[in-house]
Amino acid sequence: MVVALTDGTLHSPATPAGQVDTDIAMTSHALNDATLDRLFRTARTHNELGGEVSDDTLRALYDLLKWGPTSANGSPARFVFVKSPEAKQKLAPALSEGNREKTLNAPVTVVIGHDLDFHDKLPYLFPHVDAKSWFDGPRENRVKDAFRNGSLQGAYLILAARSLGLDTGPMSGFDNAKVDEIFFSGTQVKSNFICNLGHGDDSKLFPRSPRLSFDEAARIE
Numbered sequence: 001m002v003v004a005l006t007d008g009t010l011h012s013p014a015t016p017a018g019q020v021d022t023d024i025a026m027t028s029h030a031l032n033d034a035t036l037d038r039l040f041r042t043a044r045t046h047n048e049l050g051g052e053v054s055d056d057t058l059r060a061l062y063d064l065l066k067w068g069p070t071s072a073n074g075s076p077a078r079f080v081f082v083k084s085p086e087a088k089q090k091l092a093p094a095l096s097e098g099n100r101e102k103t104l105n106a107p108v109t110v111v112i113g114h115d116l117d118f119h120d121k122l123p124y125l126f127p128h129v130d131a132k133s134w135f136d137g138p139r140e141n142r143v144k145d146a147f148r149n150g151s152l153q154g155a156y157l158i159l160a161a162r163s164l165g166l167d168t169g170p171m172s173g174f175d176n177a178k179v180d181e182i183f184f185s186g187t188q189v190k191s192n193f194i195c196n197l198g199h200g201d202d203s204k205l206f207p208r209s210p211r212l213s214f215d216e217a218a219r220i221e
């Protein structure tokens with residue numbers, strides 16, 4: 001629970017009155033503690049995922065993550081939700097040994113890719129200027145933007161999934177070239193990472209690893 005202070009900031013009850021909790025120095029617009037836990041603080045990466053994930057949930061997931069910002073609204077990420085046993089079997093040979101079993105057992109595995117020709121859709125996605133012309137030319141000049149913004153959208157996917165009550169297991173341990181051949185053949189879409197989706201069992205988690213402190217990872221200039 002979070003209590004509003006007179007200056008508009010919020011603090012948790014564990015924080016002495018009048019002192020803003022450095023963990024949650026928030027404005028009155030901030031989400032509540034339970035939501036922040038769900039999205040960040042207690043959310044974990046799961047190896048064992050079960051349960052059901054409906055197609056409607058996958059559509060709701062996309063309809064949330066699509067609102068995350070990308071440069072020039074380019075939205076380069078492309079998603080393949082690998083759900084059927086047949087599709088899982090197609091994916092299997094591309095997976096690293098350590099990621100295979102848990103991926104085959106998860107209700108859904110999403111392949112997050114990015115379209116190197118994302119700029120073709122800019123006349124629709126960013127109509128007020130000729131943004132397509134910024135990216136016209138050799139494809140290799142678009143790789144950095146496609147990868148950067150596609151990675152952001154992959155992160156939005158993880159947070160959107162958590163916000164819908166799903167657990168996630170992102171992985172980069174697979175053969176990208178094989179996945180591209182299996183799922184993106186004949187296109188300019190390249191795989192970035194894959195992510196299992198489902199419902200995790202907290203009792204099966206190993207202890208959480210630490211994170212860098214603010215002073216180790218950041219500075220204010």
Ligand SMILES: Cc1cc2nc3c(=O)[nH]c(=O)nc-3n(C[C@H](O)[C@H](O)[C@H](O)COP(=O)(O)O)c2cc1C
Nearest residue numbers: 043044045046099169170171172173174193208209
């Ligand atoms: C892009 C990405 C790639 C990852 N690749 C793998 C992987 O191939 N295999 C694996 O077991 N875990 C993988 N992980 C899981 C991370 O090790 C895990 O998210 C991290 O240790 C944090 O764990 P926590 O969320 O439980 O604190 C990956 C995570 C991300 C975001």
